[in-house]
Amino acid sequence: MIKNPIVWTIITAIITTLVYIDIFILDWFLFTIPLALVFAIISIIVSIVQKQYVYIILNLLLAIAACMSYLLFPW
Secondary structure (H helix, E strand, O other): OOOOHHHHHHHHHHHHHHHHHHHHHHOOOOOHHHHHHHHHHHHHHHHHHHOOHHHHHHHHHHHHHHHHHHHHOOO
């Protein structure tokens, strides 16, 4: 497991971006939203272990952005 919270945050940001791309282009985002949330939770856990609290807040915001995409763009 990668112990660097920067890498996990970048992965979470990319997958959150894929959520919005799926919403606007493919209209199939039921797989990418849970995937973004799983990666956000993993990156939050890695950030807690490494005691890098800025990344905890950033990953929490990315998780909220992924959840809000479901509420802002309903089927």
